Amino acid sequence: MNINAFKNKFLDNIYTEHKLAKYTWFGAGGNAEILYIPEEEISLEKFLKEKPSECNLFTIGAGSNLLVRDNGINGITLITNKMNKISIDEDGIITADCGAVDAEVARFAREHNRTGLEFLIGIPGTIGGGIKMNSGAFGSEFKDVLIDVKAISHDGEYKIFSNKELKMEYRKIGLKGKWIFLSARFKSSYGAKEFIREKMKKIIHSRKASQPSGVKTGGSTFKNPLGKKAWELIDQAGCRGLKNGDAMISEKHCNFIINLKKASAQQIEELAQNVKQKVFENSGIKLTWEIERVGNK
Numbered sequence: 001m002n003i004n005a006f007k008n009k010f011l012d013n014i015y016t017e018h019k020l021a022k023y024t025w026f027g028a029g030g031n032a033e034i035l036y037i038p039e040e041e042i043s044l045e046k047f048l049k050e051k052p053s054e055c056n057l058f059t060i061g062a063g064s065n066l067l068v069r070d071n072g073i074n075g076i077t078l079i080t081n082k083m084n085k086i087s088i089d090e091d092g093i094i095t096a097d098c099g100a101v102d103a104e105v106a107r108f109a110r111e112h113n114r115t116g117l118e119f120l121i122g123i124p125g126t127i128g129g130g131i132k133m134n135s136g137a138f139g140s141e142f143k144d145v146l147i148d149v150k151a152i153s154h155d156g157e158y159k160i161f162s163n164k165e166l167k168m169e170y171r172k173i174g175l176k177g178k179w180i181f182l183s184a185r186f187k188s189s190y191g192a193k194e195f196i197r198e199k200m201k202k203i204i205h206s207r208k209a210s211q212p213s214g215v216k217t218g219g220s221t222f223k224n225p226l227g228k229k230a231w232e233l234i235d236q237a238g239c240r241g242l243k244n245g246d247a248m249i250s251e252k253h254c255n256f257i258i259n260l261k262k263a264s265a266q267q268i269e270e271l272a273q274n275v276k277q278k279v280f281e282n283s284g285i286k287l288t289w290e291i292e293r294v295g296n297k
């Protein structure tokens with residue numbers, strides 16, 4: 001089937017040349033050639049089985065770790081935000097769909113007196129993105145709480161991966177192949193609601209004190225090099241508050257880049273590359289990106 005016949009078939013859920021900026025935290029970047037927002041697993045499976053096999057496919061969760069470049073993404077961009085159910089079974093195992101927001105999962109666990117998932121309250125992504133990034137905060141990461149993940153290949157074949165099979169490391173996984181994570185099961189243990197609420201409050205408070213809030217950003221731009229803090233290296237290189245157009249290194253947390261108003265993805269990327277160069281000149285350390293850059297320059 002050619003791409004036009006395919007588009008017509010899924011007309012209700014497909015948008016063409018659609019702006020992606022509003023689906024990312026940076027609020028910058030270009031269009032999706034084809035945007036698809038599935039509401040349930042079964043329709044996604046049908047879509048994948050019918051899509052032209054050569055068509056590129058990229059998945060977005062909350063877009064909180066992404067910089068979509070200014071000339072957009074070729075092929076299909078899939079957004080998972082409508083697949084967001086959360087449930088708990090009699091053994092206390094929590095299952096969350098890929099598009100469920102991390103903070104919602106944290107609150108769900110709290111309301112069911114389950115402790116262990118409090119760290120999710122501060123990560124502004126979805127479960128799918130959190131698995132792909134092995135996201136973490138306050139001493140916990142997805143690796144510590146994930147039991148297994150149900151995934152679907154870009155051709156529509158299902159598979160369950162155990163935590164071990166994902167080979168989760170600091171802000172990355174080692175799974176081979178192209179997979180969309182559909183849902184995940186998490187372990188937790190009994191905890192009194194009030195105790196969990198207090199833990200979450202502390203996390204929220206501590207984040208507000210150390211990170212910019214209510215701004216357009218992609219979170220930590222670079223990974224922490226072993227034994228070092230990226231923000232310290234950036235600060236020591238004199239980059240705090242550095243600007244490129246409307247893109248600026250946060251004064252509050254200098255591993256965060258902020259889009260002050262209308263920064264282009266190019267301005268954001270150039271600023272980060274400039275910081276990377278200055279850090280290298282100052283410390284001899286090569287920072288590596290934590291934020292994923294996707295699409296055409």
Ligand SMILES: Cc1cc2nc3c(=O)[nH]c(=O)nc-3n(C[C@H](O)[C@H](O)[C@H](O)COP(=O)(O)OP(=O)(O)OC[C@H]3O[C@@H](n4cnc5c(N)ncnc54)[C@H](O)[C@@H]3O)c2cc1C
Nearest residue numbers: 061062063064065098125126128129130132135136181219
């Ligand atoms: C203010 C702020 C604070 C942050 N704080 C933290 C923090 O404390 N700790 C931390 O680890 N991160 C943090 N981040 C980064 C970000 O929130 C995490 O990496 C988050 O888990 C990304 O989830 P997402 O749904 O937004 O993924 P996206 O940004 O949408 O995508 C990230 C990657 O995941 C892939 N992906 C998304 N969904 C799926 C899916 N269903 N199946 C397969 N692949 C998928 C995408 O293709 C992409 O490769 C922060 C970001 C911001 C903006």
